[in-house]
Amino acid sequence: MTLQDDIQTAANFIREGKLAAFPTETVYGLGADAFNPDAVAKIFELKKRPAFDPLIVHIADTNDLKKLSAAPEERLYRIAENFWPGPLTVIVSKKEEVPGIVTAGLKTVAVRMPAHQTALDLIKTAGCPVAAPSANLFGRISPTKAEHVRKQLPGVDFILDGGRTTVGIESTIIHLTKKGFRILRNGIITKEEIEKIIPFDKSNVKKAASAPGMLNAHYSPVKKIRIADDRVLAETNKDRAALIAFSDTFHSHFHRVILMTQNKNLKEYAANMFEAMHILEEDREIETIIAEPVPEKGIGIAIMDKLRKAEYDWK
Ligand code: TXA
Ligand code: MG
Numbered sequence: 001m002t003l004q005d006d007i008q009t010a011a012n013f014i015r016e017g018k019l020a021a022f023p024t025e026t027v028y029g030l031g032a033d034a035f036n037p038d039a040v041a042k043i044f045e046l047k048k049r050p051a052f053d054p055l056i057v058h059i060a061d062t063n064d065l066k067k068l069s070a071a072p073e074e075r076l077y078r079i080a081e082n083f084w085p086g087p088l089t090v091i092v093s094k095k096e097e098v099p100g101i102v103t104a105g106l107k108t109v110a111v112r113m114p115a116h117q118t119a120l121d122l123i124k125t126a127g128c129p130v131a132a133p134s135a136n137l138f139g140r141i142s143p144t145k146a147e148h149v150r151k152q153l154p155g156v157d158f159i160l161d162g163g164r165t166t167v168g169i170e171s172t173i174i175h176l177t178k179k180g181f182r183i184l185r186n187g188i189i190t191k192e193e194i195e196k197i198i199p200f201d202k203s204n205v206k207k208a209a210s211a212p213g214m215l216n217a218h219y220s221p222v223k224k225i226r227i228a229d230d231r232v233l234a235e236t237n238k239d240r241a242a243l244i245a246f247s248d249t250f251h252s253h254f255h256r257v258i259l260m261t262q263n264k265n266l267k268e269y270a271a272n273m274f275e276a277m278h279i280l281e282e283d284r285e286i287e288t289i290i291a292e293p294v295p296e297k298g299i300g301i302a303i304m305d306k307l308r309k310a311e312y313d314w315k
Helices: 003-015 037-047 062-068 074-083 117-126 146-152 191-195 230-235 266-282 299-314
Strands: 020-022 029-033 056-058 088-093 108-112 172-176 181-185 224-227 241-245 256-259 288-291
Touching: 003 020, 003 029, 003 117, 020 117, 029 037, 029 056, 029 117, 062 074, 062 108, 074 088, 074 172, 146 266, 181 191, 224 299, 241 266, 256 266, 266 288, 266 299, 288 299
Parallel strands: 056 108, 088 172, 224 288, 241 256, 241 288
Antiparallel strands: 020 029, 088 108, 172 181
């Protein structure tokens, strides 16, 4: 079987109303035909995802915005031109035809065009926009390899294996307001980059109203994970603990150390983070995972968001 055959197979499954997991540049997605509500329902079922958490719809052609957005505005095309294909999701007003199950009943829909040739070929071959959340069980570690999908979702109809994802963390999500844009989820595309295209909307808003699925706990390994600080380090039995390291500050005495980057490169940290969590989740000698914090600037904001959510249930 060649990759082309696999793309065709995955596309057939999606066309038939079944599910196919597929690679993107960020993480693997669990895809279904966005215009088939029964197929989309299977995503929620397989992932055990609550119905109030809306999905991102993936397209391979900017023209497809017209199928999803009630009134695609000029700013949207400017964003598309600058960042697509790429790890940026935009929330737009939804066309009536987009099934309510995709958007959890909201009047808006999240859209992105992934920067991954296999994903683009799949969407084109399937011939429909593809609704896809990350291909993990709800609340668990996101998948950056086909085997991570297999581990958590063995019941999926098909996994299109495109190797390891390169960005490693989910897309940045933005919302357009009258004044500019707001960030609903941080990712590798930073506020500073988007600001070059449209202004950042600084006005204060209630967080819960704009981001229904943004829960505090998320991305968690099934074992204890804590962000390193003096107290956490003092409390931890290092014989049974692993360190996800950013620098060489804390290495001594840990049973296992995974250094995320040789030269404090945050992009590299992001690319390796979920894979390190998967490896440590599987390591039977490890009871506790300690993650070294990174500077909260640029991509570091997204990394710290993920670490805090992973840690949330263990504090
Ligand atoms: O990189 C990514 O974005 C990956 C790959 C597969 O494309 N997808 C992904 O999907 O991370 P998911 O479902 O794990 O996260 C989507 C987030 C959810 O937190 C959801 O609440 C938010 O997008 N979202 C979706 N539609 C929305 C809407 N209409 N308004 C506000 N937030 C929305
Ligand atoms: Mg997810």
